[in-house]
Amino acid sequence: MLARFDEPIAAIATAPGRGAVGIVRVSGRNVQPVIDAVCGRALRPREATYLPFRAADGSPIDHGLALHFPAPHSYTGEDVLELQAHGGPVVLQLLLARCLEAGAALGLRVAQPGEFTQRAFLNDKIDLAQAEAIADLIDASTEAAARSASRSLSGDFSREVERLREALVHLRMLVEATLDFPEEDIDFLQQADAQGQLERLQQTLGQLQQRARQGALLREGIKVVIAGQPNAGKSSLLNALAGAELAIVTPIAGTTRDTVQQTIQIEGVPLHVIDTAGLRDATDEVERIGIERAWSEIRQADAVLFLHDLSRREDPLYQAADAAIADQLQRHLGPDVPVLQVWNKTDCIPSANHAGASEDVWLSARTGQGLEALRKRLLQLAGWQAVPEGLFIARERHVRALQEVQAHLTQSAACLQARQPALDLLAEELRQAQQALNTITGEFSADDLLGVIFSSFCIGK
Incomplete structure (x- = not known):
């Protein structure tokens, strides 16, 4: 801009x-x-x-x-x-x-x-983090996200970053002073407890990262795709989670031809749940396009609910089709994308037949039994760890910046712990760590980054 x-x-x-x-x-x-x-x-x-x-x-x-x-x-x-x-x-x-x-x-x-x-x-x-919090407050999709954005706007996140920056600058000052007076070198750093300062920095950073990840989760949520064979109950599950009749449900296989998305919130965390067409070999052109779109959504998912039909569990053909889908999921998804096995229609079979892996979820989309357990598992998949008070909103770029700071501090620790410490390399790693930290509040930000951030605001704000 x-x-x-x-x-x-x-x-x-x-x-x-x-x-x-x-x-x-x-x-x-x-x-x-x-x-x-x-x-x-x-x-x-x-x-x-x-x-x-x-x-x-x-x-x-x-x-x-x-x-x-x-x-x-x-x-x-x-x-x-x-x-x-x-x-x-x-x-x-x-x-x-x-x-x-x-x-x-x-x-x-x-x-x-x-x-x-x-x-x-x-x-x-x-500062830049507060500016972003204004847009996040306007766009907040849950009460928890709005409260967290308000905290960031008031400067809570920025103050945490500033405290970390001050400690980092103090350590940089010690290292730079040692480079100016090389005869003091290691003894000077030992007396100043440079190692202890660096360890405390890493500990504080870890706490800030954890809160930033939770704040980013409140803002972004996660994309959850429901996948499975036709008539497994995917649309029914979406309707049950949303509490509304969003998707058409019929006994006819292939009813869902396109993706249907709904954002729900669990404990304030937004989850973007997507119902997809049943996965099978289709000859109908419209259904085939719907299945292609389903795989496209699956490839972009943060988590996948692989829905199984308990009433057809013993059918060899159904088992073979499920195994084929599982194999395709493994090929389409990255190693960090979790796949939760969900068994639907518990109301149709005796409870004695609900045996399976302990991490699997058993439910009835029709009666609602097991939905609460699914919600809890979805929060676990999202990585949510509720923070009682003081959670601030954060963005993915903040999380990446803190990861960059962590990488430079890890390299700094390696430089300091070497048999012959490379103080010039240590100073450079600390400088780059500070530079990465400064991008959060905008003390060091490229013009193109500012353009991207502010162009997402509404006109008049």
Whole structure:
């Protein structure tokens, strides 16, 4: 995103569509000409004023509230004007057009996606992790994700990263000082307990990684694909997990021709569950395409529920088809993708015939028996470990950055523990660890990374 940050910007800051109230936001080094033209009077800082919003000929476009936030005490750190009008899309478009007209001499233009928040970041109002938390709070699909995003927005995650960074900088300082005074070298580092400091760093990092993984799970969730032969009960299982009749269920094999997806939440963790066409050799062209799509979803899954029909368990043909699917799953899936064996239709056979592996799940999608056990196993597959309080939202890029820090600290430990410690290599590994850590809060971030992050925001934010 190649934005010009010396130009003032304007945008509708509320969601598209009709509503009781809509907001038009303007931000720049000086928005006074827009205030004078649209509001027709001076505004007291940070005080809502009810007045008519004027068109170029002086006629009112609408009546509403105007607020002026002088720099630097605003969301973006610049002068900000917010006009709260009635939430009709035509009214808001007229109001935005009037602002652009009034600010034409200033170079006022329509904001790009995320540009208001990007300016807040560039003007040191928030760091990059907090900026991302704003988008995550807006997009939160569960209450737990919203609360965690709010903690990240308030700076909880950033403070954890900063504490780790300060400890890392202190250790770097010791090593760099030793390089400047080589006659002191190892004795100096031993007296300063460099080894102990590094071990404590790794321990703190491990705790932060664990919480970041949980935070990323709250934000991203996992993709769970239900796979199996026709009429195993895949659609019934999706409906049971979702608590709604989302997929068509009939006794006719091949009823499901396309994928059906629903996001459910278990203990606040979003799981994107996908029902797929029954896997078999199909001659019908439509069903064949559905099966191809099923395998496409399976290859992209974070976890697979391999659903079996208990009522056909003793049928040799059914067993052979299940074995063929299991072999294909092994070829299509990576080694880190778990496959959970789920046996459906326990209501159709005696409980004495429910023998199988201890990690398998036995249930009836029709009666709901065993669904709670499946939910618990899904959380285990996701890697969820509930943290009582203080969990912050995180993104996959944060997790990868912390993994990079871990790799550099591991190399640092190897350098320090060598028979002849390579202090120059140790210093370099610590420097790279700090650089990886800095990418989380944006103290070191490439412009293209910023472009990707902020382009995912909505316009007006």
